[in-house]
Amino acid sequence: MTESDRTPDQGSAADGPKYADRVHRSVPGVIAGVMLLGVAGWLIIDAVVSGTGATPWVALAAAPVFAFPVAAYTLRPVVKANDQRLLVRNPLRTVVAPWASVEGLKAGYSVELFAGGRKFQVWAIPVSIRQRQKATRRAAKAARAAAQGGPTEPKPRTKPVPGHHHLDSDRAWSDAVVASLQEQAERNAGNPGATGEVRATWCWWVIAPTLVGLVALVSVVAAI
Template sequence: MTESDGKPDPGRAASEPQYADRVYRSVPGVISGVMLLAVAGWLIIDAVLSGTGRTPWIALACAPVFGLPVVAYTLRPAVLANDRRLLVRNPFRTVSAPWAAVEGLRAGYSVELFAGGKKYQVWAVPVSLRARKKAGRAAARAAAGGDPRASLTSSLTNPLRSGKAGEGDPTKAWSDQVVTTLQEIAERNAAKPEAAGEVTVRWCWWIIAPAVAGLITLITLIAAT
């Protein structure tokens, strides 16, 4: 197992069973983040190489102010689930909830996790009203006599892993499928001894601290011009 920063957890014995993580994240979010970082990197490098006066320094100060929030909101969010716990990696903090502490998940206008008496947003699984409308139309067609294209559409567009119960259903939006799958995992594992424990929250200081430092530096450079 690993902690939220990806480093091995030294507190666990080597003989402890390992649990494979199922990872859910927004592929469009990752793609948009990579594109934004590429454009920003090109602009910053150009400003550093061709700028005069304080321009190169201002460009360098902009790098963490812009780049780190983009990483936080697009590349970092993910949901990792195994037989022991649910780990929700949001932009600025990571929530680790053993299944015994998970009270439920809800997909309204956003996906929400209820655990340990608190509510947490799940950034990695965005809710798309457009996808829900599309799924609703597919459900209506299926109810009216079946849709022969449903299985093909599911295999081409559904980012969930195939072959799992409750997944690959074209009559449900992706976010709703993820919530259903996670609820099934919670019900199946909540009573296991290894799934007991308390909810823990860790702040992502490696993003917060450099971004704040860069913002202070940027303000100082602009004020000095």
């Protein structure tokens, strides 16, 4: 569920990030999005090729209404972090928050970013209550075994990389990612390049085609 590029930045600029972006995204969400787009593409092509009357036109008009939101909500969400800023790419907005402006992250029923006096949802890190319960039971079992002097399950070995925090295998994935990002925020808040204002921009390449497709779909249906 976490993709990481830990290669040090080779740029010559002195104020550039020391490490390339570390990337967090929901792999099941990406897989679900690819499958939905594949099935929808097959149905739309079949309707255009084999459909009669207004069916091909309805299918073509419905394509952007379905495809762009699905891509936005499954493939687009991602969180990228380096030693200067946190980038949160949500379905319809992109938030860039320098570490000095990050006030904290919270993982409740969803992950929330508090930065620049504002609150943003983090779509790329979905919270699984089931994972959290399993992690809690696993930690309680390990604590009981340690108290009784019994053997505990070994943790998976990971190769340490300078400058990067490894996710805690004893926590749910979302909680571990939030803890890692919170640690990065505290560690990098004093960096000279980590200052600035929070920027939130709308993703018009998703919004505009969806609205145009919706207008076209309503027009075609009304003309039938």
